[in-house]
Amino acid sequence: MPTLTRPDGTQPQDLHLTRRGAVSMFAAGYALAGWSAEARPVTTPTAGLTIEEVLIANGAPRPLPAYVARPATPGRHPAVIVVNEVFGIHAYIKDVCRRLAREGFVAVAPDFFYRSGVDLPSLTDFAQIMPVVQQAGAAQVDDDVRATSAWLKARSFTKPDAIGITGFCWGGAVVWRAAMVDPDIKAGVAWYGRLGGLAARAGELHAPVLGLYGALDQGIPQTDIAAMRAAVAAAGKTAEIVVYPDAPHGFHADYRDSYRAADAADGWGRLLRWLRGHGVA
Template identity: 40%
Template sequence: MQLDTRRSFLQASLLTGFALAVQPVMASTIQTDAAGLDTGWVKIGELPAFQARPNNASGPLPTIIVIQEIFGVHEHIQDLCRRLAKLGYLAIAPELFFRQGDPRTFTDVNLLIKELVSQVPDAQVMKDLDAVAAWAAQNGGDPARLAVTGFCWGGRITWLYAAHNPKVAASAAWYGRLTGAPSANNPVHPVDIAKQLKSPVLGLYAGKDQGISLESVEQMRQALKRQAQPFKLVIYDEAGHGFNADYRPNFHPAAAQDGWKTMLAWFKQFGV
């Protein structure tokens, strides 16, 4: 991607709004205000990232890296950052597809996956997340209280990053794919690296998920039993994939609310 294209992407990212592929959004969409918060876009090297933190915070803040869905850091992901900042966290969400393109501009989900998402190498993502963690530690975050959470595509990445970075204190993966065929960009999947986890991971899954089978969740559970890190897998029987996405028809309020509380308790349990 040329430098001017990157600059255009950052300028576009400064605007709020939802990705084209998910519009129109549902009336259930949650909108969190920025009162009492410092929010906005930063650049980590060339990587754009949205950050939110409480105003006038004293001392280093517990930090949560928020990993996007396939739709990028659109309004929903920004809102999740604001929700976490209201609770006292430094929340930061990097645009991890930045080098390959802008997911907001796609109107067709299948085309988005084929032409953009599948082109993003896991190794690139791990390196970018390392840069985000380092930036947070140098910009008001507490490196000893670092957590990661991710949704859908970001849920899978959350598992991988928990096996990659020993400095992460705890993670929460929301309906992230666990198994799959290896490829050049995705050589391993969470079930393949379960024994390599370096910190506790919470997995939040849906009983009616059409893309992530309960069999694969059970396969992951068995793999996790053969490693030393604490883990917890929660299945919401009546929910479908993306149950926390309040802007989409598959939003399941009860599962979303319980998952959010469970995630926060998980982070507190491990000091974040």
């Protein structure tokens, strides 16, 4: 992992590390622990996009690596922070960024697990993956989200008042918290993020959240969804939770057996409408 060594601190040019065709900070391919041999994942072309890898100053000894996809057209664009699953930044997450960029957003996917130095997408054993994930505590991750939104606000290609967030699985819970703790977030879309403990904090929501969940998700009880709906209503906050009756956990992940194309497409359309309808436009 590259380390910045300037004695006078991080400079703007340090934060623009690589462009398309340069050596990547991130793994190639899909997460091996989730890959299905029958999968035909979506591959979004890069034509008309600028692809970058950057380092974001976050107060840590080593800055936060991130993958960025954005429209190549000049001007300022709305932005979306993309929060990964437990597998880190691999081909699926990068493609989600490119999909958003083709819709006119600056999409940035920070590597929240970089401090471990472990190549998560290359692992096949969840017993090895989960200790790495657990090292990334909520306070640390929330700080990294705030550092990312601050970085976006300072870019000449970003609308500083139009920043949203979306995340999958582990990242879905991060979305709910970001809508509570990051004042720069205008709206969030959480894909099957765990809700345990978050309903009690519904009153902290300052940004509207769309939650997309599967009724067949064995890791997220429907009672948790009901509790969050009730808590949001009681707190007078703006949130909507959609439950797809035939969808399991991970129904948007097109490289896994859990993928449900129709539900994924419906959720993607809802994501775009939600973000654009709540100021990320």
